[in-house]
Amino acid sequence: LSGGMFVHVRNMLDSMPTSDIALLLHSSPPKSRTVIWQLIDSSIQGEVLEELSEDVRNPILRSMTPEKVAEAAGNLDDDDFAEVLRGMPDTIYRKVLKSMDKRDRKRAERVLSYEEDTAGALMNTDTITVRPDVTVDVILRYLRLKGALPEATDYLYVVDKDEKFIGEVSLAALLTSQPVSLISEVMETDFEVIPATMEETEVASLFERYDWISAPVIDENGLLLGRITIDDIVDVIRENAAHSMLSMAGLDDEADTFAPIVKSTQRRSLWLGVNLFTALLAAFVSSLFESTLDELAFLAVLNTIVPSMGGVAGSQTLTLVIRGMAVGHVTQANQRWLMGKELAIGFYNGLIWAVLIAGVVALWKQDLMLGAVIAFAMMMNLIAAGLSGVFIPLMLKRMNIDPALAGSVILTTVTDIVGIFTFLGTATWLLI
Amino acid sequence: LSGGMFVHVRNMLDSMPTSDIALLLHSSPPKSRTVIWQLIDSSIQGEVLEELSEDVRNPILRSMTPEKVAEAAGNLDDDDFAEVLRGMPDTIYRKVLKSMDKRDRKRAERVLSYEEDTAGALMNTDTITVRPDVTVDVILRYLRLKGALPEATDYLYVVDKDEKFIGEVSLAALLTSQPVSLISEVMETDFEVIPATMEETEVASLFERYDWISAPVIDENGLLLGRITIDDIVDVIRENAAHSMLSMAGLDDEADTFAPIVKSTQRRSLWLGVNLFTALLAAFVSSLFESTLDELAFLAVLNTIVPSMGGVAGSQTLTLVIRGMAVGHVTQANQRWLMGKELAIGFYNGLIWAVLIAGVVALWKQDLMLGAVIAFAMMMNLIAAGLSGVFIPLMLKRMNIDPALAGSVILTTVTDIVGIFTFLGTATWLLI
Structure with missing residues (x-):
């Protein structure tokens, strides 16, 4: 790119699908x-723009005139339009709204009236509606006049x-029914509809469960507002998966592998x-036993083993x-059963590794x-790890805190403290 | 359920969609x-059966006669049929094949001829094929005779x-074209096709990139074999996401939250x-400095701090x-750039936390x-963590080892050893 081959690159970009261009932008340094x-x-x-993550999109938006x-955003589908608008920093956003024509501004206000992460924010309004009292033939002639259908239209x-x-x-019914019907x-009336206020994760699990390609969105009075299509659901599923994985490492979910260094340093330092x-808390617990050490x-040499094993065992339970x-799969009804199970696994794993580490240390x-x-410390800590691995996420969820974000740090604090305390405590009691 | 309300439950189950029944089975103890x-x-x-994960499915299959x-598997779509067959333990599988009728056995052999996790294993053969030299009207009449289309048919x-x-x-083109065309x-000829041997993750990224609902699968000679539909792709995406997350904690990807205790204990103990x-390796490094301790x-009290910070910083880079x-987003072309970036972040984060920990310790x-x-130890370890976080997954990938599975354990070994060695080593040199 540095060699001045701009014309060549421009021609290449012209022939690429937008999703490939987005991928190229994501893989490039800022x-x-x-x-x-x-x-x-x-x-x-x-x-x-719509396919870019916020981190990549915002610097680009900042470099453009409102x-x-x-102009660029005005050509988008409703839900993509809303996503781009929502992703903008406030200052840019106001300027952009001002320079929109009236129709687009009205549309912007409507799509933004639904809260982010709800069905309303995910929907498009490009539905085709028909009346029940016309014949299939009338619809077929109407569609031929119309000439094209919105993407992912199956109903x-x-x-x-x-x-x-x-x-x-x-569409299948239209194609296979007699024109006079x-x-x-020919319509299906045992439908499921999506209220505009439903959370997008719930919408995604409905799509997964029923293998939908699109589904209608209605308001509280049963009026049709629009529809949600499977491509948006695929994005939701992918984003949620990324969210769980990244937030378990204390990372922002739109985290960009190629974000500027200062920004990345800031983001990660909170977690550090x-x-x-x-x-330091764990070190403080150790310091209580300084005279023993x-x-x-x-004992200082062995002091890291028990906390480390507890951390791993606890993370396994936590992740599951x-x-x-x-x-x-984890509900109110089966929590106690699950707690009992993890207690038992903690006990058995504790037994196995306690015997093994005892052998190694005794020989060493x-x-x-x-x-x-x-x-003894290993046994206690693995049991504590199993119980915390179930209890902590359930408790966090009840407190409306994302377990993926806060779970692992709380868990390792528990296993560190229990591990150090039982190991150095028992050692002080029995060996000194 | 224990109260003998079997009839009531049976009626409830009859009225539930199969996916809800699968969810119920997953949420229940064995x-x-x-x-x-x-x-x-x-x-x-x-x-x-098809909607269950292997862990839940296999015990059920074992309890049924071949x-x-x-009979149950014979009613399934090709790809689901293949998945159930592949999931069976060998002994059951042979018995089941024997008791199938000839047509189903032949079908089983064909779907199983493609390797697992390829497009061939994911496809259905329920395509509707037409010839180029007929009119739209002929097709419309043919479809009306046929009466129904396979699910998720858009082409x-x-x-x-x-x-x-x-x-x-x-279907949209059929509906909107003139019957005499x-x-x-009216057909599209700038199609993309999927070779039967393509990996399923690659198929999934094509679906995501082009927002497909279904896509044709062809063999090496360009002959049509079948098609892949979006619902199967959604499963692939979800499974891959679960795989990354679970394997970073050293868990099997079909791991069942409610698996029997003995099985779960076995599985997790490998990682432990x-x-x-x-x-023990880290403890051995510490033991080299026993006289210093x-x-x-x-020093023993502080010995856990530097390794712990390195582990967290390294995990963040590794996860990203x-x-x-x-x-x-990470390719051959941008690896060196990425390495440089993580080195810089390691340096800046190292600086911040080095100053902070120095202050705390000096005061304490x-x-x-x-x-x-x-x-000094903190600084060195955070730089090592950043570099290892990029280098280890890239190296593992080149060696064809799944970075999600082995990455975090290798990384923490590196940060533990570097952390302990620099801390106790520098202390021995400067303080003793």
Whole structure:
């Protein structure tokens, strides 16, 4: 790119699908992004914008004039339009709204009236609605006049004269029915609808469960507002998965692998700060036993083993429970059963590794009692790890805190403290 | 369920969608599952089977006679059929094949001829094919005779007389074209096709990139074999996401929250064993400095802080890189740039936390030199963490080892050893 081959690159970009251009922008260091952006044809800039994550999009938006942003965003679908608007920093956002034409501004206000992460914010209004009292043949002729259908259309929606949603008719049904049939005869009425206020994760699990391609969105009075399509759901599923994984490492979910260094440093340092605090807490617990450590320096050598094993065992349980909650397998009804199960696993795993570590330590230092001490601490800590792995995410969820974000730091604090306390405590009691 | 309300439950199950029944089975402890299973109407048992994960499915299959399994599985779509067969333990599998009728056995052999996790194993053969030289009207009449379309049909596939795939025509095009048009006039020929040998993750990223609902699968000669639908892709995406998250905690990806205790204990203990080994390695590094620890017991108190911070910082980088590789943002071309960036972040974060920990320690023990020692170790370890976080997953990938599985254990071993070595080593050099 540096070699001045701009024309060549521009031609390449013109022939690429927008999703490939977005991928290219994501894989490029920040500096190259602005250069590439300027080479993209302005007619497709809106679509590319929509596919970018906030981190990549915002610097680009900042480099554009509000008029250009308004123009690029105006060509988007409702839900994508809303996503781009929501992603903008406030100052840009106001300027962009001002430079929009009246129709687009009205549309912007409507799509933004639904809260982020709800069905309303995810929907498009490009539905095709039909009345129940016309024949299939009339619809077929209407569609031929219309000439094209919105993307991912598998159903037309049937509404009464008040725009109330009363049923749906699939393209397949239109194609396979006799032309003289009435829509009311071929429509499906055992539909499921999505209220505009439903959370997007719930919408996604409905799509997954029923293998939908699109689904109608209604308001509280049963009036048809729009529809949600599977491509948006795929994005929701992917984002949620990324969210769980990244937030377990204390990372922002739109975190960009190629974000500027200062920004990345800031983001990650919060988590490191929390961890430093808990590490100091663990060090403080150790310091309670300083005289023991002074007398028996080898305890210091072994002091990291029990907390580390507890951390791993606890993380395993925590990960399973967080995932079980996300896919809906962990419910009120089976919490106690699960707690009992993890207690038992903690006990058995504790037993296995307690015996093993006791053997290793007894051989290493020719000291049976030291082996017994570390075995006891291992046992206690693995049981504590299993119980905390279930209890902590359930408790956090009840407190409306995201277990993926806060769970692992609280868990390792518990296993560190229990591990150090039982190991050094028992050692002080039995060995000194 | 224990109160003998079997009839009531059976009626409830009859009115539930199969996906809800699968969810119920996943949320139930193993014992209740067999009871619930027997209450499910045998006509839908096949569909429920397909929605279960292997862990839940296999015990159920073991409790059924091979004839029953053959019957239940025979009603499934090709790809679901293949998945159930592949999931079976070998002994059951052979018995089931024997008790199938000839047609089903042949079908089983064909779907199983494609490797697991490829497009071939994911596809269905329920395509509707048409010839290019007929009119839209002929197709419309043919579809009306046929009466129903396979699920998630958005395109009919156009093949020549040798079954070679030459184009596709959307239902929307059929509905909006003039009945007298020829299929060859309304079909799309700038299609993308999926070779049967393509990896399923690659198929999934194509679906995501182009917002497909279904796509044709062809063999090496361009002959149409079948099609893949979005619902199967949603499963692939969800499974891959779960796989990354679970394997970072050393868990099997079909791991069942409610698996029997003995099985869960076995599974998790492998990872705990690996961790015990690395913890002993870290302890061994500490033991090299035993005389230092003997002289200055407070070093033992602080010995966990630097490794812990390195572990957290390294995990953040590792998680970002693993995710970046999964979504295709990290490539050969930008590896060196990324390495440089993480080096810089390690440096800046190292600086921040080195200064902070030096202050805390200097105040705690009134010892400036001790503060300087821990600050230096912190700095070194955070830089090592950033570099390892990029280098380890890239190296593992080149060696064809799953970075999500092995990455975090190797990383923490590196940060533990570097952390302990620099801290105790510098302390020995400067303080003793």
